[in-house]
Amino acid sequence: MRLRTFAWIILLLVGAFLGANITSWKLPYTMPENAREGKTVWQKNNCISCHALFGNGGYVGNDLTKLLERRSEDEVLNYLTDPPVMRPNREHLHPALETADAEALISYLKFLGDIPTLGWPPEPREVRE
C-alpha cells in the first residue's frame, strides 16, 4: 500500500465514523431545561466516580440509568437531601444535595429513563427476594 492510498482510506473511514455517530445520537425528545440542570448537578458532584449511567462509571454504587423504575421520586429526594450512612462505613455519609439540585437531578434521571437502551440494565433471570 502507498502513502497516498493510506491517507485516503483513513480520511474516508474517519468521515464515515463521524457521520454514523452524529446520526445515531439523536435524543427521543428534546431535553427539558430542568433535566439539563440535573446533568450539571450530576457532573458537578462527581457522581460518576461511584455510580454508572448506561453501565459506564464507578463500581461502588449501583447503576442509576433506570433508578426511577425501582424507587419513587420521593424516596430518591429524601435519600439525596437527608443522606444515610454509606455501608460499610460507620460514620461516612452519602454526599448530600440541596433540595433544588436534588429535584433537577431527578428530572435528569427521569429523562435518562426514557432513552431506549436495548435492554440495559438486564432483567435478572431468576428474581430472588
Add this chain to the structure above:
Amino acid sequence: MKTFQAQVIARRYTLAAALLFGTQGIVALLGAADLIIPDLPSPIPYEYGRSIHLGLAVLWPLIGTMGMVYYFVSEDLDREIFSLRLARWQFWLVLTSSLSIYASLSFRLGRGREYLEGLPWSYAGIALALALFSYNLIRTLVKHKQRITPAAMIMSAGTILLLLFLIPNILTITNPIADEATKFWVVHAWEEMAFELTTAGFLASYLKNTGLAGKKDIEKWLYLEAALTVAAGLFGTGHHYYWIGFPAYWLIVGFTFSFFQLIPVALLVLMVHKGLKKRPKLGNRQKLTLALILSSLFYHVTGASLLGFIITVPWINLYMHGTYITSGHAHLALFGSLGFLVLGGAYYILSRGTQPDHKTYRRGILAVLALNGGLLMMSTALLIAGFLQAYRARYLGMDFMEVNLKLNLYLIARAAGGLLFTSGDLLLVWQILKAWRNSRPAASDS
C-alpha cells in the same frame, strides 16, 4: 549513532511520564485501601482520588508517547524535527495542562466525566499541545518528503487522530448520548486506534534501528496493518455504544469490527517474533527494554485482545458490563499493553549512551517482575469479583449492595496486588531516574 536535538527533547517527555506513573501508583494504592477500610480518613475523598487516578491513566502514556514519537521520527527520517522550539513549548503546555487537572481535582473541582475529569480549559491546553505536535510533525514530513518511512507516517497519523478525537471533549455537551459517545472517542479511539498506530510505529522503528529486523520485512505491510487498525479501531468503538441509546445496528458493527481488531495485533506479534527468531545478542540496556516490550505484547494479546473480545459478545457484555470485570480488563489493557510499552520507550530513550551495571539491570528485571506479578494479582481478583457481581446481581437479581459488600476478600487481594505493583513501579522509576542521570552528560540540550 548521531543524536538529534529532538531526541534530547524527547528525554523530558519520557522522564515526566515516568514520574507521573510513579505518582499514579501511590494515588491508586490509597484508593484501593479506601475501598476496604471503612471510614478511612483522607484529605482527598475517594471520588476525587478516583478521578485523579483515571486522569493520570490516560495522560502519562500520552506525554510519554509524545517523546517517543519525536525520538523515533527523527531517527527514522535521519533528520532533525522541523521546529525544536515548538517541541519545547509543547512539552511545557502538555505538562502544565495535565498538572492543572490534578491540582483542580485535589480541590474537588472537576467536570464529572469519567477519564476526562478535569476542567475544560485543561483539555483545551492539551489539545493545543497536540495541535503544535501535529503541525510540527506534518512540517517535518513535508520538509523531508523523500525520506518518509511508513513508521514515521503512521506515528504522525496517530498523533493527528489523537487531536481530532480530543477536540469535541473540550466542549460541554448537553445531549447525554452524545456526551457518552464522545467520551469513548478518548477512552476507546485513543487507546485502541491512535495509540495502536504509535505503538506499531515504535515497534517497527525499534526493531529496525536495533538491527532486530530488516527494513524491508517491516515496511512491506506497515500501511496495511495501520489501515486495518484504523478501520477496526474506529468502528470497534461500537462495543461501547451497545447500551447508551444508539440504534441496534451498533451491536453488529461493534462486535464485527472488534473481531477485526485482533488481526493487526496478530501482525504486530508476528513482526516482533520474526525479529527475535534471529536470537540476537543484546546488551543489558536492550534486554531490559525488551523485557518491558514483551510484557506489553503479552497483555496486548491476552488482557486486551482476547479478554476484550470475549466481553464484546453482546449477550456476555449485557451481564458483565460495568462490573469489576471491566476494571480488570481496563488495568490489563491500559497499563498492561500501553503502559508497559511507554515505560519501555522511556527507559530506552533515557538510557541511551549508557549500559546499566549488573546490579541496576537485576533491579530493573525485578521491577518488571513485580509489576507483572502485581498486575496479574490485581486483575485476577477484579475478574473474579466482577464475575460474582455479574452472576449474583445481574443474572440472579440479588440486591446490588448486598453483593458488593461480600466482595471484600477480592478487593483486599486487589489492594495486595496493588502493593506489589507499586513497589515494582517505584523500583522501576528509580532505575529510570538513574539512567536519566547517568546519561545526562552525553545528552545535554542546547
